[in-house]
Amino acid sequence: METIRFTTRISKSGTIRVPKDSLLIDKDVEVYIKPAKKIENKQNKAMDFVNKWAGFMSDIDVDSAKFEHIMEKHK
Numbered sequence: 001m002e003t004i005r006f007t008t009r010i011s012k013s014g015t016i017r018v019p020k021d022s023l024l025i026d027k028d029v030e031v032y033i034k035p036a037k038k039i040e041n042k043q044n045k046a047m048d049f050v051n052k053w054a055g056f057m058s059d060i061d062v063d064s065a066k067f068e069h070i071m072e073k074h075k
Contacts, residue, residue, distance in 0.1 A: 007036065 004024065008017050018025065
């Protein structure tokens, strides 16, 4: 048995459109309807990012770490 999954919208009149290339046209089928989950596009603000990552490397002396890395790289 072949299963076809697709996303569509139910019209106000209750009609569901099936893809035209379906091999199940004019055949008896079982239909399961599952509402789609809404995906919220939450845009992060700059301050949210700063607050989240502030102090991430606070215990490390960044300048000396950069210097050591460059010295190791160019030996």
